[in-house]
Amino acid sequence: MDLCAACREALPVSDHACTRCGLPLAYPAPFCGHCLRGPPPFEATWAALSYTSPVDGLIADFKFRARLPQGRLLGQLMADVLAPRVVMPDCLIPVPLHRHRLRERGFNQSLELARPLARRLNCALIHDAVIRIRATPPQYTLAATERRVNLRGAFRVAPGFEAGHVALVDDVMTTGSTLREIAAALKAHGVGRVDVWVLARAG
Template sequence: MHVNLEGIMASTLLGHLGRWLEAVYPPVCALCGDAGMRGLDLCVGCLAELPRLRFPCPCCGRPLPEAAGGRPCGRCLRRPPVYAAVYAPYRYAAPVDRLIAEFKFRGRLANARLLGELLRRAALEDGRVPPPLLIPVPLHPQRLRTRGYNQAVELARPLARTFGAHLDVDCVRRLRATLPQMSLPAARRRANVRGVFAMRAGRRLTGSVAIIDDVMTTGATVEELARVLRRAGASSVEVWSFARAGQARKP
C-alpha cells in the first residue's frame, strides 16, 4: 500500500501552524466581535443565526416549502436550466448578506476564510461532494484589479483542498466588463451577461464540472457560463454557491 508521506507531513505542519496562529491570533466573530469558535471567525450564537437553506429546488436551488417534497419548482419544470443542479447551503438573507457584501465590496478579505470554511463544512454535513473540476466565475481584469481578488476563487480553495478537486482559475475568460447583476432588474440580467464568457483558446473539458460563485440570484450569470462549459465538452455542470436568493414557485 502506497502511503503519501509528504502529504501527511504537510498536513501535520499545517495543523501545527494553524493551532499556533489561533493561539496568537484567536478567532473573532465577524458579526458581533465576540470570541470566535475554533477554526471559525463566528461565535456559537451568530453561527446559529445563519439561515440555512433546507428545502431547495433540486434543479435551480431556489427555496421551496417543505411540502414540495424535493420536486423541481414550476420554473424548472417549464424551462429546465442548462446546469444540472445547484448546491447553495445558505439563504441570501441577514446576516449572510452582510458577510458577503463586506467580503465582495468592502475589501474584507478575512471573510474569505470564514465563508469558504462555512461552505466546506456545510458540504460535509450535507454529504455533498463537488465534481472533480471547480471553475470560479471569472471577473473582468479591470474589476479584478480594482477589487484585488476574485471572491469565487477564495470560496473554492477550501473545497479543492478538502475534496481533492482541481481548481482551474484560467480556463474561462470574461470578454467585457458588465454592470453588477444585483444593480439590475431581473429582466435585464440575462442580456447583461449574454456572450460575456469564452473558453481560452484550445481549452476543452471532459466530465462534470462545478461553477463556484458567492451568491446566486436569478441564475443568469451561471446559466450563461454553464452554456459555454457544455459547448466546451463538459458532460454536466453543477453550480456551487454560498447563498441563494429568490423564492421558487411550487410545482
C-alpha cells in the same frame, strides 16, 4: 475571525429547495415550477446558506470592503456545509471577473471561496477555465429581465480545457443568469455535467 457554534447554528438555511436551481421552496419538492417549465443548463445547485441577514452583510463586507478574513471564514463555512452533500466533480471553476473589475477590486471573491472547497475536497481548482471577455454592468444594478441580455457573449471557455463534470463556484445566486451563461458555454464546449455551488441562494 471565527464563529462560535451557536452563531453557526443561527445562520439561515433553506429547509427545502429545488435540486436543479436551488430556489428555496415552501414545501418539499424535487423541482420548482421554473425548472419544470424550462430547466437551466446545469444539473444541480447546492447552496450553503440563504441570502438573508446576517449572511448578506457578511458577504457585502467581504466583497465590497475587501474583508478577506471574512472571506476565508465564509469559504471554510461553505466547505463544512457542502462537503458531505455534493457529488464530486472533476474540478472546481470559480466564476471569473473581467480583468477591469479584478483590477478594481483586487481579488475574485468566487476564487477566494473556492480555495477552501478545493482543499477540503482534494479537488482540482482551475481558475482560468472560463474567461470573462466582455465587461458588463454589475448584475445587481439590473432588473431580472435585463440580466440575461447583459451577459450574452460575455464568457469564453479556454481553448484546450477538458472535463466531464465541473462545479461552478460563486458567492451569491439570485436569478442565476451568470451561472446559466457560463454553464451553457461549458456545455457547448463539450462538458457533460455542470453543477453550481454557491455560498448563498436568494429567494
